[in-house]
Amino acid sequence: MAENTPPVIVWFRHDLRLGDNPALHRASQSGRPVLPVFIWSPEEEGEWPQGAAKRWWTHHALAKLAENLENKGSNLILRKGPALKTLRALAKETGAQAVYWNRRWEPAVIARDSEVKKQLKADGLEVESFNGCLLKEPPEVQNKQGKPFQVFTPMWKGAYDGWHPEAPWPSPRSIRSPGQWPKSEPLAGLKLLPAIPWDGTMRATWKHGEAAALDLADRFGREAAAGYLEGRNFPADFGTSRLSPYLASGEISPRQAWHAVLEATGLKPGAKLPGGVEHFFKELGWREFAYHLLFHFPHTHSRPLREDYDRFPWKNDDKALKAWQRGRTGYPMVDAGMRELWSTGWMHNRVRMIAGSFLVKDLIQNWLNGARWFWDTLADADLASNTLGWQWVGGCGADAAPYFRVFNPVGQGEKFDPAGDYVRKHVPELAKMPAEYIHRPWEAPPLVLAEAGVRLGKDYPMPLVQHDKARAEALAALATIRKA
């Protein structure tokens, strides 16, 4: 069937889904043919082009998106190269007269996108952007003085508490195709997959696509949301939603997550929310807060928000950093977390704090080293959330933890992994250690170690530092920038 109406280009970015996708929704509602496009242009992401784990995730998310589009009689066009040049070329090839996308809020991308918008408009195209990634976008949220919030709780109370996102848009029933499809790069041509196959555990861990994301949200709502307040602390359990990689790639939108979890709990509309459900919504709020901060303080992805931390006497110890990265610090809870990250592309939130605190407070390494490592290894890598998390744990961000809040890796392990299941799963050389010693193997009597088949210093490392000494050192280092 010939189709002469000029198509609308829908430029997919961090919104790799058909459901609740405002740009796609509006394009298909317009009655015009739709040209779905993804452009791989890592050089336009500033200092933070996608890391290896995120690229892996993106590959699979794109495969699913293409499949879902094909099921609607459409297609996904893949291209490489600068966005503006590519969009111009596509408009020329297809006669498209409009380009729609959902906004992103990373500083480098904001700059790129506003230039793209300006130039395409100058070309005479209709250009529209939409809110597809946040409950509320940064310009919508401000305190009563008209300034950005720098503390989470007042932001939540002021802008989100008692508020309810509207129902998500459904997927378009069908999507009109343009008269002819322009050329597409094959997915493999984007070279997002690793050259050496390190992704075995990741493949076994994750399902991809928006249906998988909605299933997971549903399961979380049914099994874990009510007990989330407590359950979210125990990394061996399914106590958190694990939706972060889907949110980061946009296979699920935050309001889809909100509604899916709410529906799965079976609560009646307007019913008082159980604490756990409310707290889950608050965690979506933390994601909002992260974007809010990165928007208003755009340097913070690589510089501390609190300027006195520029003078912090960080140690520069490559060996210690490597040991942390590889999960060989000698602190089982830290090592389990780092190996979970390495093997699955994800780490439980509780353990992110423990491992992060260890790098910054015990090893006294600059938080940026942690941020960069997480960026490369997290399938859910998100610039705003990564920045907030590391500045929080580093003590140099907005609403940071008080200086005396130094996580004790042993105490945290015993509290939140009491049976040692999480450690046993990710640090197999300690699998036979009894719970009593699994978080402090160096204190185990020789006989216990022998029975567990552990030779400390050989099968599993001795502790890299002594925590109580390291803690005192960190507090002393902090005092030096306080006085000055």
Added chain:
DNA sequence: TTTTGAGTTGTTCGA
């Protein structure tokens, strides 16, 4: 302008 209350996620010590 000034004041007041409060601030995700912790640890340790002593009763």
Added chain:
DNA sequence: GTCGAACAACTCAAA
């Protein structure tokens, strides 16, 4: 083992 208080000082947000 359990509990509450102390751990600093500062900044933010609202009144």
